[in-house]
Amino acid sequence: MARAAAAVEQALEVLLPPVEGAEGRLAEAMRYATLGGGKRLRAFLVMETAGLFGVNQTCAARVAASVEMLHAYSLVHDDLPAMDDDDLRRGKPSAHKAFDEATAILAGDALQCRAFEILGEPDTHSDPQARCELVMALGAAAGARGMAGGQMIDMVAEGKTLDGPAVTRLQALKTGRLIQYSAEAGAILGRASTQQRHLLAAYGRDLGAAFQIADDVLDVEGSAAEIGKTAGKDAAAGKATMVAVLGLDLARSHADMLARQAAAHLDGFGGRAANLRALAAFVVARRS
Amino acid sequence: MARAAAAVEQALEVLLPPVEGAEGRLAEAMRYATLGGGKRLRAFLVMETAGLFGVNQTCAARVAASVEMLHAYSLVHDDLPAMDDDDLRRGKPSAHKAFDEATAILAGDALQCRAFEILGEPDTHSDPQARCELVMALGAAAGARGMAGGQMIDMVAEGKTLDGPAVTRLQALKTGRLIQYSAEAGAILGRASTQQRHLLAAYGRDLGAAFQIADDVLDVEGSAAEIGKTAGKDAAAGKATMVAVLGLDLARSHADMLARQAAAHLDGFGGRAANLRALAAFVVARRS
Numbered sequence: 001m002a003r004a005a006a007a008v009e010q011a012l013e014v015l016l017p018p019v020e021g022a023e024g025r026l027a028e029a030m031r032y033a034t035l036g037g038g039k040r041l042r043a044f045l046v047m048e049t050a051g052l053f054g055v056n057q058t059c060a061a062r063v064a065a066s067v068e069m070l071h072a073y074s075l076v077h078d079d080l081p082a083m084d085d086d087d088l089r090r091g092k093p094s095a096h097k098a099f100d101e102a103t104a105i106l107a108g109d110a111l112q113c114r115a116f117e118i119l120g121e122p123d124t125h126s127d128p129q130a131r132c133e134l135v136m137a138l139g140a141a142a143g144a145r146g147m148a149g150g151q152m153i154d155m156v157a158e159g160k161t162l163d164g165p166a167v168t169r170l171q172a173l174k175t176g177r178l179i180q181y182s183a184e185a186g187a188i189l190g191r192a193s194t195q196q197r198h199l200l201a202a203y204g205r206d207l208g209a210a211f212q213i214a215d216d217v218l219d220v221e222g223s224a225a226e227i228g229k230t231a232g233k234d235a236a237a238g239k240a241t242m243v244a245v246l247g248l249d250l251a252r253s254h255a256d257m258l259a260r261q262a263a264a265h266l267d268g269f270g271g272r273a274a275n276l277r278a279l280a281a282f283v284v285a286r287r288s
Numbered sequence: 289m290a291r292a293a294a295a296v297e298q299a300l301e302v303l304l305p306p307v308e309g310a311e312g313r314l315a316e317a318m319r320y321a322t323l324g325g326g327k328r329l330r331a332f333l334v335m336e337t338a339g340l341f342g343v344n345q346t347c348a349a350r351v352a353a354s355v356e357m358l359h360a361y362s363l364v365h366d367d368l369p370a371m372d373d374d375d376l377r378r379g380k381p382s383a384h385k386a387f388d389e390a391t392a393i394l395a396g397d398a399l400q401c402r403a404f405e406i407l408g409e410p411d412t413h414s415d416p417q418a419r420c421e422l423v424m425a426l427g428a429a430a431g432a433r434g435m436a437g438g439q440m441i442d443m444v445a446e447g448k449t450l451d452g453p454a455v456t457r458l459q460a461l462k463t464g465r466l467i468q469y470s471a472e473a474g475a476i477l478g479r480a481s482t483q484q485r486h487l488l489a490a491y492g493r494d495l496g497a498a499f500q501i502a503d504d505v506l507d508v509e510g511s512a513a514e515i516g517k518t519a520g521k522d523a524a525a526g527k528a529t530m531v532a533v534l535g536l537d538l539a540r541s542h543a544d545m546l547a548r549q550a551a552a553h554l555d556g557f558g559g560r561a562a563n564l565r566a567l568a569a570f571v572v573a574r575r576s
Contacts (some may be wrong), residue, residue: 022454023461025444030432048548077397082389101370102443109400110436113352116404120420129417132408135423139405144318146457148398149311151529155390156313166310173311 001044001279004064007057008043009035011065015118017110029107030114031100034072037090041211041283042067045182048276049200052269053190059125063134063185066118071178073111075266076104089180112142125189133188138275141181150174154239170240171212172205177209179230179239199265203276206262211283213255216241217248252284259284289332289567290354296331297323297344299353300407303406303415304556305398317387317395318402322360325378329499329571330470336563337474337488347413351473358430359466361399364392366439376459400430413477421476438462442527450528457530460493461499467496471564487553491564494550499571503545504529505536510575540572547572 012034017027043064050060079094080101087097096104118124119134140146149175156169183204187197220243243251249258261278266273300322300492305315331352338348367374367387375385406412407422428434438461439556445458471492475485508531531539551568554561 021437022444022457023432026432026437026440073397077393080393082393103440105365105368105370106436106440106443109361109396110432112397112400113404113427113431113436116401117354117424117431120408120423120427128420131420131423132410132416135408136405139401139408143401143405144305144311144314144398148394148401149309149314150312153316154392155394156310169310174498229551233478237458 001040004044005040006046007047008064008068009062011058011061012068013245015062015065015114016069017114019120025099025103026106026110029095029103030069030111032098033076033095033104033107034069034111037092038068038071040064040068042071042179043177043277044279045130045204045207045276046185048273048279049183049186050189052186052200052272053192055186059123060186060189062118062121062124063189064097064182066115067122067138067178067182069111069118070115070138073108073115074142074147074151074178075102076108076111080104083155113266130188130191134185137181137184139189141177146173146177147175149177153163157240160240164242164245166244167240168209168244170267171209171242175212176205176208177213179211180204183207196268201266203262203265203280206258206265207283210255210258210280211260213242213251214284214286216243217251217255218287219243220248232246255284259266289328290500292332292335293328294336295349296328296352299346303350303353304357307400311392313387314394314398317383317391318357318399319363320386321383321392321395321536322357322399325380327353328354328356328357329567330359330467331512332567333467333470333492333495333564334473334477336561336567337471338477340474340488340557340560341478341480343474343477346456347411348411348474348477350406350409351477352470354403354412354422355466355470355473357399357406358403358426358431359367361396362430362435362466364396364399368392371439371443382552394476401540408494411423415479418476418479422473425469425472425476429465434461434465435463438465447529448528450533452530452533455528455530455533456497459497459530463503464496467499468492471495479555487556490552491550491568494553495568495571498543498546498550498568501530501539501546502572502574504531505539506545507531508536541574 016034019027046064046067047060075089076095078084080096081091086094095107114133116135122130125131150170153170154174180201183200184197187200246254259280263277266276304319318432334352334355335348363377364383366372366379366382374382383395404423408419413419438458441458442462468489471488472485475488534542549570551565554564
């Protein structure tokens with residue numbers, strides 16, 4: 001993961017706009033929100049799944065940078081006062097605190113825009129058909145019936161009690177779809193067979209679900225220092241989580257089951273998928 | 289323009305997500321912000337420039353719908369309390385008033401996402417290379433060195449006095465780049481020559497500049513009923529406009545000059561470009 005993080009950091013440095021001109025503050029905020037932070041889980045997924053098909057690492061790093069920009073935009077907007085109102089992100093002030101609300105909104109907007117633009121550029125893949133598939137898949141993952149839709153459900157559900165299936169769907173949209181896209185992106189870059197693409201999508205789906213439940217468990221158990229954001233926040237806000245539905249112990253074992261299920265989708269990929277299998281174990285074992 | 293508006297309205301109806309599921313409120317807000325409003329200037333530009341090259345009207349209408357979604361997202365976010373704080377848009381409550389701030393932020397986000405997704409889809413053009421060019425051109429027009437950058441400059445400049453060149457650059461980014469893209473889109477769809485694409489881009493650039501100055505003049509002269517948004521707002525907010533720099537009379541004649549210059553770029557296109565020439569005259573003559 002450290003290697004993927006370094007590769008994506010380098011790509012982000014080049015692909016984010018330079019801080020210059022009267023609009024320099026915008027580039028500054030985009031860089032603040034994107035560079036030097038996070039586990040780079042999504043970048044790792046792109047790099048590793050691309051590696052299964054021998055995809056050029058420079059191309060894979062561009063797609064990894066694109067998905068990390070998309071993810072960063074979603075965090076910047078989620079943290080806004082009108083949304084989750086969180087002052088802390090990745091152990092430092094969130095973008096609207098470090099800058100201001102208007103700049104944070106614009107930085108998120110410009111990050112999403114750049115994420116799509118990168119996918120369309122020739123350096124991302126020699127075949128424009130593959131680039132279009134990346135654009136379409138990211139659009140489906142991030143839009144009204146993906147990540148943004150999940151965030152909407154989350155806002156609407158605040159203070160209400162959701163049942164298991166409703167929480168599962170919320171999380172599948174809000175965080176699952178982008179993680180699934182990250183795992184699928186390698187298959188698109190590698191012009192993999194439809195079956196291989198489906199297997200990696202299924203891996204990403206189960207991994208994303210396990211990851212989110214583990215995150216909810218951490219929110220209850222962790223300290224702010226360990227997780228780099230305000231702890232106990234979800235419960236305080238009456239957020240719908242699997243911990244609220246199942247309780248801590250059952251939630252933990254449900255996440256374990258999903259992680260094992262994720263790894264099982266990789267059976268056909270042999271030894272090359274060892275890191276992806278290890279990741280599935282890691283997301284449910286991590287402490288931060 | 290009415291014909292283009294009808295075609296894009298029909299395309300938007302189909303291309304916007306349906307209102308269903310727990311996330312239905314998001315689709316509702318996207319539809320509220322996009323359907324049934326505005327002059328559809330950008331859609332008209334796409335349809336007319338595509339018409340110069342005999343592009344299939346269904347394909348052109350999809351690109352027109354995409355650019356109107358992008359434009360609608362920018363209006364929704366610009367109207368937010370943290371940005372221009374405007375309660376009125378196209379003669380009705382702005383999105384954050386009709387819904388709430390969180391929903392407005394998400395609706396803008398999802399509209400931008402859908403705009404790019406549409407461009408990647410096979411129905412937009414049979415050649416994936418053309419679709420990638422549309423994605424790249426929209427990315428450049430809407431991002432940190434385009435529309436979002438222009439909005440950033442606008443926020444930073446509030447209360448300061450900008451000179452003519454600085455206001456020109458602000459407006460070129462904030463509104464000019466997306467209008468230019470709309471005029472270029474037809475050339476991309478029509479696989480036009482580089483020279484033809486440059487001419488249409490130049491037309492769009494000058495037209496956009498004329499349009500924005502005319503808008504600033506209207507903001508000073510018009511009533512809220514005529515322009516469908518709060519009048520005199522820019523001056524009250526200390527916004528940088530060409531009217532502030534040049535005064536009303538000079539600003540008006542500068543806009544006229546730009547409109548004539550825009551039309552002159554179309555000389556090589558003959559009679560087929562009559563509507564585009566008439567548009568240049570219209571944007572500086574309109575009362576609302």
